[in-house]
Amino acid sequence: MGQLNIGLFGFGVVGEGIYNVLSQKQDLGCNIQKIAIKHPDKKRNAPQALFTTEAEEILNDPNIDLVVELIDDPHAALSIVSEAMKKGKSVVSANKKMIAENHLKLIELSVANGVSFLYEAAVCGSVPIIRNLEEYFDNDLLTYVQGIVNGSTNYILSKMKNENASYDLALADAQKNGFAESDPSLDVEGMDAAYKISIITLHAFGKHVFADNILRKGITSLQEKDFQYAKEKELVIKLVAKSCLNKQGKLTRVSVLPTFIEKSDALGLTNNEYNGILIGSSLADEQFLYGKGAGRYPTSSAVLSDISALKYGYKYEYKKGLQTIGIAAEQPAKFYISFEHDVEFDDAVFEVIEEHYVGKDREYIIGTINYNKLQQSNLLQDDRISVISFN
Amino acid sequence: MGQLNIGLFGFGVVGEGIYNVLSQKQDLGCNIQKIAIKHPDKKRNAPQALFTTEAEEILNDPNIDLVVELIDDPHAALSIVSEAMKKGKSVVSANKKMIAENHLKLIELSVANGVSFLYEAAVCGSVPIIRNLEEYFDNDLLTYVQGIVNGSTNYILSKMKNENASYDLALADAQKNGFAESDPSLDVEGMDAAYKISIITLHAFGKHVFADNILRKGITSLQEKDFQYAKEKELVIKLVAKSCLNKQGKLTRVSVLPTFIEKSDALGLTNNEYNGILIGSSLADEQFLYGKGAGRYPTSSAVLSDISALKYGYKYEYKKGLQTIGIAAEQPAKFYISFEHDVEFDDAVFEVIEEHYVGKDREYIIGTINYNKLQQSNLLQDDRISVISFN
Numbered sequence: 144m145g146q147l148n149i150g151l152f153g154f155g156v157v158g159e160g161i162y163n164v165l166s167q168k169q170d171l172g173c174n175i176q177k178i179a180i181k182h183p184d185k186k187r188n189a190p191q192a193l194f195t196t197e198a199e200e201i202l203n204d205p206n207i208d209l210v211v212e213l214i215d216d217p218h219a220a221l222s223i224v225s226e227a228m229k230k231g232k233s234v235v236s237a238n239k240k241m242i243a244e245n246h247l248k249l250i251e252l253s254v255a256n257g258v259s260f261l262y263e264a265a266v267c268g269s270v271p272i273i274r275n276l277e278e279y280f281d282n283d284l285l286t287y288v289q290g291i292v293n294g295s296t297n298y299i300l301s302k303m304k305n306e307n308a309s310y311d312l313a314l315a316d317a318q319k320n321g322f323a324e325s326d327p328s329l330d331v332e333g334m335d336a337a338y339k340i341s342i343i344t345l346h347a348f349g350k351h352v353f354a355d356n357i358l359r360k361g362i363t364s365l366q367e368k369d370f371q372y373a374k375e376k377e378l379v380i381k382l383v384a385k386s387c388l389n390k391q392g393k394l395t396r397v398s399v400l401p402t403f404i405e406k407s408d409a410l411g412l413t414n415n416e417y418n419g420i421l422i423g424s425s426l427a428d429e430q431f432l433y434g435k436g437a438g439r440y441p442t443s444s445a446v447l448s449d450i451s452a453l454k455y456g457y458k459y460e461y462k463k464g465l466q467t468i469g470i471a472a473e474q475p476a477k478f479y480i481s482f483e484h485d486v487e488f489d490d491a492v493f494e495v496i497e498e499h500y501v502g503k504d505r506e507y508i509i510g511t512i513n514y515n516k517l518q519q520s521n522l523l524q525d526d527r528i529s530v531i532s533f534n
Numbered sequence: 535m536g537q538l539n540i541g542l543f544g545f546g547v548v549g550e551g552i553y554n555v556l557s558q559k560q561d562l563g564c565n566i567q568k569i570a571i572k573h574p575d576k577k578r579n580a581p582q583a584l585f586t587t588e589a590e591e592i593l594n595d596p597n598i599d600l601v602v603e604l605i606d607d608p609h610a611a612l613s614i615v616s617e618a619m620k621k622g623k624s625v626v627s628a629n630k631k632m633i634a635e636n637h638l639k640l641i642e643l644s645v646a647n648g649v650s651f652l653y654e655a656a657v658c659g660s661v662p663i664i665r666n667l668e669e670y671f672d673n674d675l676l677t678y679v680q681g682i683v684n685g686s687t688n689y690i691l692s693k694m695k696n697e698n699a700s701y702d703l704a705l706a707d708a709q710k711n712g713f714a715e716s717d718p719s720l721d722v723e724g725m726d727a728a729y730k731i732s733i734i735t736l737h738a739f740g741k742h743v744f745a746d747n748i749l750r751k752g753i754t755s756l757q758e759k760d761f762q763y764a765k766e767k768e769l770v771i772k773l774v775a776k777s778c779l780n781k782q783g784k785l786t787r788v789s790v791l792p793t794f795i796e797k798s799d800a801l802g803l804t805n806n807e808y809n810g811i812l813i814g815s816s817l818a819d820e821q822f823l824y825g826k827g828a829g830r831y832p833t834s835s836a837v838l839s840d841i842s843a844l845k846y847g848y849k850y851e852y853k854k855g856l857q858t859i860g861i862a863a864e865q866p867a868k869f870y871i872s873f874e875h876d877v878e879f880d881d882a883v884f885e886v887i888e889e890h891y892v893g894k895d896r897e898y899i900i901g902t903i904n905y906n907k908l909q910q911s912n913l914l915q916d917d918r919i920s921v922i923s924f925n
Contacts, residue, residue: 164675164817263670269821271670278669279654279662279839284555409824412803426555426835430660433800433822444817448670460846 147454150201150232151178152223153213154187154194157237157264160443161211161450162189173450177201181214202226209233209453211446217241228252228260235449237264237442240329243338243354246345247465259458261449266339267292267418268441270434271448276346277459280422280430288347289385289534290420291413292339294436295323295330296362296382301414304370304379310363322416332361333382333399340384344397347422348388349463352470358398358514360523360530365401368505369481369529378403379411380531395474396514402532403479409433474514477533481507486527492520538845541592541623542569543614544604545578545585548628548655551834552602552841553580564841568592572605593617600624600844602837608632619643619651626840628655628833631720634729634745637736638856650849652840657730658683658809659832661825662839667737668850671813671821679738680776680925681811682804683730685827686714686721687753687773692805695761695770701754713807723752724773724790731775735788738813739779740854743861749789749905751914751921756792759896760872760920769794770802771922786865787905793923794870800824865905868924872898877918883911 149165151158158178165173178193179201187194201207202223210227212220217240224234224241229252236242242249242265253260263273267290276288291297295317302313314331317323329335337354345351362382373380383402389395404411409431413419418436421429435441475494482488483505490496496510507529517523522530540556542549549569556564569584570592578585592598593614601618603611608631615625615632620643627633633640633656644651654664658681667679682688686708693704705722708714720726728745736742753773764771774793780786795802800822804810809827812820826832866885873879874896881887887901898920908914913921 160817168675269815269817269819271666271821274670275662275666278843279665281839281842284559284835284838424660424835426551426660426831426838428660428826428831430662431824433824435819440817440819444675444815447675447817448672451672452669455851 145172147173147209147450148176148207149173149209149211149450150204150207151175151211151213152198152201154178154180154189155213156439157442157446158213159188160439161446164443164447171451172454176207177204198223202230207232209235209450211450212236212238213446214238217244221245224249225252228256228258231256231258233259233453234261235264235446235453236260236262237446238262239265239335239338239342243341246342247351247467250461250465259453259456261452261457261459262342263449264442264445266342267420267436268434268438269444270418270420270432270436271445272343272420272432273346273459274448275422275432276343280347280424281462284425285347285388285422286425287385287387287423288343288420289383289410289423291381291410291418292384292420292436293330293336293382294416294418295327296333296336297413297418298322298416299331300362300380300382303365304373307367307370309367310365331363333359336382336384336399340386340397340399343384344386344394345461345465346459347386347463348394349461350394350466350468352394352397352468356470358396358400358518358523360400362401364526364529366481366505366529368502369531372479372481372507373403376403377406379406380404381410381413383410383532383534394468394470397470398532400530400532402534404534470514475511476514477509478512478517479507479509479529479531479533480522481505481529482527488528492516492522536563538564538600538841539567539598540564540600540602540841541595541598542566542602542604543589543592545569545571545580546604547830548833548837549604550579551830552837555834555838562842563845567598568595589614593621598623600626600841602841603627603629604837605629608635612636615640616643619647619649622647622649624650624844625652626655626837626844627651627653628837629653630656630726630729630733634732637733638742638858641852641856650844650847652843652848652850653733654840655833655836657733658811658827659825659829660835661809661811661823661827662836663734663811663823664737664850665839666813666823667734671738671815672853675816676738676779676813677816678776678778678814679734679811680774680801680814682772682801682809683775683811683827684721684727684773685807685809685829686718687724687727688804688809689713689807690722691753691771691773694756695764698758698761700758701756722754724750727773727775727790731777731788731790734775735777735785736852736856737850738777738854739785740852741785741857741859743785743788743859747861749787749791749909749914751791753792755917755920757872757896757920759893760922763870763872763898764794767794768797770797771795772801772804774801774923774925785859785861788861789923791921791923793925795925861905866902867905868900869903869908870898870900870920870922870924871913872896872920873918877916879919883907883913
C-alpha cells in the first residue's frame with residue numbers, strides 16, 4: 144500500500160502524540176488528513192485547517208482509508224466506528240468498553256465490509272498481547288491467560304502493601320499522581336479489567352464472554368488485615384484477570400478477582416502502574432509480557448503499531464473461532480473470605496472449610512467454593528466482605 | 535494453504551516433541567512426511583517407515599513444502615537449509631550459529647526462491663522476540679534492545695550470587711541440572727549470546743553485525759570479589775546482550791558483557807535459566823518479554839509457532855532493511871575492571887578514572903572507556919581481568 148490517509152477522532156494526549164510522530168516521520172507514509180474534535184475553541188498544536196467538529200467530514204471522505212478512534216465516549220465511538228467500517232474504512236480503536244460490549248458485532252461488520260479492525264491499544268497499552276495471541280500463540284495449545292491488566296488498581300495495591308496505606312489514602316495518592324481517574328469506579332470495581340479479559344479471551348480461545356458475565360470483584364473491600372494475612376504468608380494481593388480453558392476446549396473460568404500471588408512470581412513482581420500477562424501453553428510453560436499498560440506513550444505506541452500494520456493490510460484472523468459462550472463454572476477453587484463480626488455471613492457457600500480464624504474485630508474463612516455458587520452469592524457485591532482467590 | 539507436508543531433520547527431544555504434537559493434533563493440518571536422522575539403529579518413538587538417513591529423500595521430494603531443521607551441526611544445517619530453499623521449500627530452523635554467520639546470504643536465498651525462512655526458536659526459545667520486532671515493533675522508533683538471552687550463564691550467575699558459589703562450582707551444578715552443556719564454552723564465553731544479539735539486531739534495526747565483531751566478554755573471569763562489590767552497591771551481575779541505535783540511525787553499540795543491573799530492574803529479576811528482553815522505543819518506554827529461553831518445551835513451542843505461521847504463508851519482511859554495517863564505536867561508557875595485583879594492567883585504556891580501589895589481593899578501577907579502545911585492548915581476552923559494564 145502507498146500512502147495511508149487517516150481521519151483521527153480525538154486530539155487528547157494520545158491523538159496529539161500520534162499526530163506528532165506521523166508528521167515528523169514522513170517516510171512512514173501515513174498522512175493525517177482530518178481531525179474530528181468536540182470543542183473547536185481549544186488551543187491545539189496543529190494547523191487549524193486539519194480540525195473539524197463534523198464527524199461526517201471524515202466519514203464521507205472517500206480519500207480517507209483509515210479511521211483512528213481515540214475518544215472517551217463509548218456510545219459515540221460505536222457509532223463512528225460502525226459508520227466508518229460501513230463506508231469501507233479500516234479502524235484502529237483504543238476503546239475497550241465499546242469493543243468488549245460489541246465485539247462480535249464489530250468483527251462481523253469488519254468482515255462484511257472487508258476492512259481491518261485493530262485495537263491493540265485497548266488492552267494493556269504497549270504490551271502486545273492481542274497481536275501475540277493472534278499471531279504467535281495461535282496454535283491452539285493455550286491453557287490460560289492471566290494477568291494484571293489495570294495499572295490504576297495495581298498502583299493502589301502496591302501502595303497499600305508497601306506503605307500499609309488504607310485504600311482511601313492509596314486511591315488519593317494514585318489520583319494525585321495521574322494513575323487513577325477522578326471517577327475511579329470502572330478501575331477499582333474491576334470493570335476495566337473485565338472488558339480487557341473479555342477481549343483477551345476471544346483472541347486466546349475464540350470465545351466471547353460479556354464482561355457482565357465475568358466473575359468479578361474489585362479492590363474496594365480489601366482491608367489492612369487482608370494485607371497482613373498476605374504478608375505473614377509471604378504473598379501479595381493483586382487484582383488478577385484470568386481466563387482458563389480445559390482439555391475439552393471449554394472455558395472453566397473467566398474472572399477478575401483480588402488474588403494471592405507468590406511474591407517472587409512474575410505477577411508478584413509486577414508493581415505500581417505496570418501491567419503483566421502470563422500466557423500458559425501446554426508446550427511452552429509460561430510466557431510473560433510486561434510493560435506499561437496505559438498512559439500517553441504506551442497507548443500511542445500501540446496505536447502506531449496498529450497503523451503501521453495496516454500499511455501492510457494486516458487483519459486479525461480470529462483463527463480460533465468466534466463463539467459466544469457460557470462458562471462451565473462447576474469448578475471448585477480455594478478462596479479466602481474476611482469480614483467483621485457484625486456482618487451476617489452464611490458459610491454454606493463453602494464446599495469445604497479448611498480454616499476459620501476469629502480475631503478481635505475481623506474473622507476469615509479459607510475453603511473451597513464453586514464458581515457458580517460464588518457468582519450467585521452476594522459475596523461479590525457486598526463491600527463489607529473481602530474475597531481473595533488463591534491462584 | 536491446505537495440508538502442510540513437513541520434512542524434519544533431527545529427532546532429539548525437540549524433534550520428537552514436534553512430531554508428537556503434530557500427530558496428535560491432526561486438525562492443525564501439518565503432516566510430518568519424513569524424518570532424516572544420523573543413526574538409524576537408535577530406538578525411536580515413531581513408525582520406522584518415517585525415518586531415513588538420506589537427506590536427499592526429503593530435499594528431492596516435491597511433495598514436501600517445509601523443512602524443519604533441528605540438528606546440532608551448523609555446517610550440515612547450512613547445506614540442508616540452503617538446498618531446501620533452492621528446491622522451493624520453506625524452512626524453519628533453530629540453529630542460531632548457522633543463521634547469525636550466514637544471515638544475509640540465507641535471506642537472499644529465501645527471497646530469490648520465494649520461500650519463507652523462519653527461526654524464532656533460534657533466539658530465546660519461546661520468547662517471541664523476532665516476531666515482535668518484525669511485526670509489532672516495526673515502526674522504526676526503537677532505540678535499543680537489551681536482554682539476558684542465554685539461560686546457562688544466567689543460571690550460573692544466579693547460583694554464584696545466591697550461594698556465594700565459585701564459577702567452577704556453579705558451572706558444575708548447571709551441568710548436573712541440565713542447564714549447561716558438557717562443553718559450555720559457547721555459552722560461558724558469550725558467543726551464544728553474540729549470535730542471538732546479531733540476529734536480534736537485524737530484526738530490530740535492519741543492520742547485520744557479525745558475531746565476531748561484537749564487543750564480547752563472557753563470565754569466566756568473574757570473581758567472588760566482583761559479586762561482593764555488586765552486593766554492596768545493591769546491584770546484580772548479569773550477562774547482558776545489548777544493541778543500541780542513535781538518533782542518526784547508526785548503531786552505537788552491539789555488545790555481550792557482564793553488566794551491573796539494579797536488583798529491582800526487570801533484568802535484575804530475570805533469574806536462573808530464564809531469559810528476559812527489554813525493548814526500548816522512543817514512544818513506548820520499555821517493553822519486557824520474559825520466558826524460558828531454551829529446553830524442550832520452549833523450543834518446541836517456538837518451532838510450532840513458526841510452522842503454524844507458515845500455514846498462512848507468513849514471511850519475515852525485513853521492513854527495516856538489510857544492511858551490513860560497522861559500529862560507530864567512539865562512544866564512551868562506564869566500566870568496572872578488576873584484577874589481582876600481579877596482573878600488569880595499563881590504565882591508559884581509561885578516558886577518565888573515577889575510582890581506584892586497592893585491596894588485599896585484588897584491585898578495581900571504575901571509569902570511562904571508549905568502546906573502540908576496549909575492543910582493541912586485551913581486556914576482553916584476558917581471563918585474569920574482570921570487565922563489567924554499568925548499564
